[in-house]
Amino acid sequence: MFYSIIILPIETIIDWVFTFCFNKLSSFGIISCIVGVSLVINFLALPIYNLADKLQAKERDIALKLAPNVKRIKTAFKGDEQFMILQTYYKQNHYHPLYALRSSLSILIEIPFFIAAYHYLSHCEKLLGTSFWIFKNLAAPDHIFSFTLAGHLFYINILPILMTLINFFSGIVYSKNAPIKEKFQIYGIGLVFLALLYNSPSGLVIYWILNNLFSLVKNIVLKTKAPGLITFGFISLMFALLTFYFWAFQPETSLWKKEALTVLTILLILSPFAIRLIKKHCTKLLASIDCVINSLDSKKQFTVFILSALSLSLLMGLYLPSGIISTSPVEFSFLGSIDSPFYYIKDSLYMFLGLFVFWPCCIYFMFSQKIKQYMPFVFITLLIFVLGNVFIFKPEYGNLNPAFEFSDNSIFTDIPKYYTLLSALIIVLVPVAFFLLIKFRKTFVLSVILASLLLSEIVISxxxxxxxxxxxxxxxxxxxxxxxxxxxxxxxPIYHLSKTGNNVLVFFLDRAVSSFFPYVLEQHSELQNQFKGFTYFPNTLSFGRNTLNGLPPITGSYEYTPDKINLRDGELLKDKHNEALKVMPKLFLDAGYSVTVVNPSMANYSWGNDLSIYSDMPSVTALNLTGNFTERYKAEKNIKNLSGDPGVLCNKQIKNFSILQGMFPPVRIIFYNTIKSDSSLAGSFVNDASQLYYLDQLTDSNGSENNFVYIGNDTPHDPIFLDASLERPSEPVWETAGNYKCHDTNVLQDYDVNAAAILLLGRYFEYLQKNDLYNNTKIIVVSDHAYYHHYSAFDSFSDATVPSAYNCLLLYKDFNSDSAVKTDNTLMTNADTLYLLKDGLALSDVNPYTGKALIPDTKQSVKVYPLSKNNGNNPTFNLNETQFKFDTPCWEIKENIFDPANWKSFNYYQEAGK
Known part of the structure; x- marks a missing residue:
């Protein structure tokens, strides 16, 4: 708790700054991150350090002034008499011996900042193997010099020594007229830091050297005639240089961001002149404002401040995290090293209490009355500003995973302009309203409202x-x-196949892209033999572009298309989804097959794939295998630094997401690009790809006469860059796409994970061939949708992302089929999966749950339905819904899906008469 309240807020700011510099100032190397962190942290802490220095100087001056008389008293008197006379003397001079502790105040303030920086930089993976100048690895001690003594190798680290020398020189400047005791304290602490940091990572020591240089410059500047002007000039120069850098060297940064930074820099530079003009021409107005503000007594002032701070802390640290987690607690359970979702809420609450209560209270009680008067204005404005952005000026975030990643960043950029205007108005109107409440002595009304808000946050949470x-x-x-x-x-082994009976395998690959398949086949020649007997259907559509309405037709056929599901408006979507997932296993079970189902997506509308839906079919083997082979795969493929623990990542990102929700709308995209992590996507890839990689070891030939196996897998679902082997996460390698034309890096990531899935399946099919399990096995590989990226198959469309999203993968191999891979351009849908499986098998022609005949569609045309972006594709938000909500337009497609002329838009609700 101590760490989360006091240290974690500082470490979080360090992480923001470090990551921003890493992403935006990469041309300067990793050193820019360390410099950026040092500058930001020191400037944020500068007012506190200056106050501590003033108090220390005040104590020093009083102590020097009293020292001669104190010395005489100690010489002339002894025992109790000495004590009483000294106490009286100190009281007369408004001094107390405990004030001597003020000389240690700057050190006490420095400790939390030191711990935060030490913990962050000591565990910073970005420093691993990164060099700077003569220092080869910033994640390790510098080891510049070495020598052997008595057969033992010793290293000399020059960075800690340099840090100590700078510290001593700074101490000389700072303690020029200080007593010996204070000088010993400064130099003693310098030696303590030398011992503490001697074997620390070079990056951390460089950070502390920069801090000491900053302290040295600060002490020199404070002794000049205009320290404030020099500080302001330096900050203005930094902003000007940053603006120049983005205009000159960051062409990929959007124009509006550069313009905003330029305007901010100009306003900063002009601010002293504006303040001078206001003071010159608005003297009476400012005096009357001060008079009103001064009329608010300290008790009411503190009440508004602390209630606002507590409300803000509970909103960001309790209400928002609990609200997010409550939508899908299973998804936030047993993540890495963290089992309970309550851990994220507790740690988040502590961190925001530190950020908005502990540290502001430190400022409140340390600084002057003038600062105290304005802190209620700041916090009530900040609270209302955050409330407005969280509940009113918000985008539709859609689906969230535990790493809080969004597949479509446009939710942050496609925002109404009035959101920005109204959000900005809050910053102006709230202080004015608070001022009027003070003037008319109605602040108790605000206190009641704040207390009610606080209570509401607690109750709802x-x-x-x-x-x-x-x-x-x-x-x-x-x-x-x-x-x-x-x-x-x-x-x-869990997949028990037979060498004599029929084996039926269905591989459901979530978000697999159809148009990649021929290019992957061409690029990797071994696939031609591994996929022998397969037919590829490129002209295939899914009925939706999300799993919720794209998967049910696969397992339940045409009775579970989105429009048919909506006709059954007396039943929950969840129940209809579960029913669809059970149709295929039930048909095979009733036909005497041994049935295994693995990873049934969104079963019971749960992100964790609730296997209880098969409880009425005890003969069905239902399993969740996600993550079971991850560590084995990572070890075998030497995969390291996936940023590892998904629980730790989630714990960091849930706090960042709370901050993001409360931010000024135009700034959200900047913050999101700063804090987003690809590590969880890499982890998801390994979780899922490992299941396909070990299929051969998971399979034996000890099965019963006939076997049906359904395997759900998300390998293509979370796009990341892979290396040339397509087995390990990597930096972009454009060659992995072969001859496929990738329009951008998003498509390259899609191609990589899709190609990886195809190669892993090919590896498994080769195993089946070698073990006499191929000819008697019928196989379907199918996806529920693709994605709305620009795939080259649809280059002729004005907006290629629309058809791209619906072009799902469909591959089919029948029994005893071993010809070369064929292409069939017949118009198909993924709802044809069940009929392809049934062909030639003695399965029932009746849906076991509805009693209706299973009849294939003639497909004169296919209608597809985009789910509403307003959480329409989030199962948690649809638990109590009976119908899908669709966006406009929906589409009707005839014959060739690659011809734009065959796509006709329509409005579902107009056609349905709703």
Whole structure:
């Protein structure tokens, strides 16, 4: 708790600055990150340091003034008499011996900043193997010189020594007229830091050297006649240089960001002149304003300040995180090293209490009355500003994963202009309103409102915490009871196929892109033999561009297309989704097949794939395998530094997302690009790709006569860059796309993960061929949708992202089929999956749940339905819904899907008469 309240707010700011510099100032190398962190932290702490220095100087002057008489008293008197006379003398001079502790105040303030920087930079993966000048690895001690003594190798680290020398020189400047005791304290602390940091990472020592240089320059500047002017000039220069850098060397940065930075820099430079003009021409107005503000007594002033600070802390640290987690507690459970979702809420609450209560209270009680008077204005304005941005001026965030990543950044840029205007108006109107309440002595009204808001946050959060607890407790039991032993030393087969009976395999690849397949096949020649007997259907559509309305037709056929599902408006979407997931297994089970289902997507509208939907079919083997082979795969492929622990990442990002929600709308995209992490996508890739990689070890030929296996897998779902082997996360390697034309890096990432999935399946099919399990196996590879990126198959469209999203993958191999891969341009949909499986098999022609005949569609045309971006594709927000909500337009497509003329838009609600 101590760390989260006091240290973590500082470390969070360090992380923001470091990551921003890493992303935007990369041309200067990693050193720009360390310099940026040092400058920002020192300037933020500068007012506190200056105050501590003033108090220290005041104590020093009084102590020097009293020293002669104190010495005489100690010489002339002893014992109790000496003590009483000294106490009286100190009292007469408004001094207390404890004031001597003021000389240690700057050190006490420095400790939290030191701990935060030490912890962050000591664990910073970006420093690993990174060099600067003569220092080869900033994540390790510099080891510049070495020598051997008595057969032992010793290293001399010059950076800590340089740091200490600068510290001593700064101490000489700072303590020029200080007593010996204070000088010893300064030099003693310098030696302590030498011992502490001698074997620390070079990056951390460089950071501390920069801090000492800053302190040295600060002490020199404070002794000049105009320290404020020099400081302002330096800050203005930094902003001017930053503006020049972005205009000259960052062409990829959007124009409006450069213009905004330029305007901000100009306003900063002109601010002293503006302040001087206001003071010159508005003297009476400013005096009357001060008079009104001064009329607010300190008790009411503190009440408004602390209630605003507490409300802000509970909003950001309790209400928002609990609200997010309560939508899908399972998804936030058992992430990496963190089991309980309550951990994220607790740590978030502590951090925001530190950021908005602890540190502001330190400022409130340390600084002058003038500062105290304005702090209620700042915090009530900040609170209303954040409330407006969280609840009113917000985008539709859509689906969130535990790393808080968005697949479509346009939600931050496609914002109404009035959002920006109204949000900015809050900053002006709230202080004016508060001023009027003070003037008319109605601040008690504000206090009541703030107290009510505080209570409301607590009550609503408590209900969400109860929801989280109920779901987590239930899932916890299920998690431990179903925890697989597959991640132990030996992988045990779970797919039991037969060499004599029929094997039917369905591979559902979430978000697999159809148009990549022929290019992957061409690029990797071994696939031609591995996929022998397959037919590729390029002219295939999904009925939706999301899993919620793209998956049910795969497993349940045409009775579960989005429009048909909406006709059954007396049933929950969740129940219809579950029913669709069960149709295919039930048909095969009733036909006497042994049935295995793995990773049924969004079962029970749960992100964790709730297997309880198969509880009425005890003969079905239902499993969740996500993550079971991750560590084994990482070890085998030597994959390191995926930024590892998803729980740790989630714990950091849930705080960042709270901040993002409360931000000024135009700034959100900048902040998001700063804090977003690709590490969880890399982790997701490994979680899913490892399941396909070990398919051969998970399979044996000890199955019963006939076997049906359904495998859901997300390998293509989370796009990342892969290396040339397409097995490990990497920096961009354009050659991995072969002859495919990638319009941007988003498409390259899509291609990489899709190609990886195809190669892993090819590897498995080769295993089946070698083990006499291929000819008697029918296989379908299908996806629920692609994605709305610009894929080259649709270059002739004015907006290629529309058709791209619906062109799902469909591959089919029948029994005893071993010809070369064929292409069939027949118009197909993923709802044809069930009919391809049924062909030639003695399966029922009746849906076991509705009693309706399973009849294939004639496909004169296909209608596709985009789910509403207003959480229409989020299962959590649809738990109690009975119908899908669609965006406009929907599309009707005939014959060739690659011809723009065949796409006709329509309005679903007009056609349905709604």
């Amino acid at each position: 408590a209900t969400k915490l109860k929801t989280i607890n109920n779901i987590y407790s239930s899932y916890q039991t299920e998690y431990y009871s179903q925890k697989s032993d597959i991640e132990t030393e030996q992988i045990k």
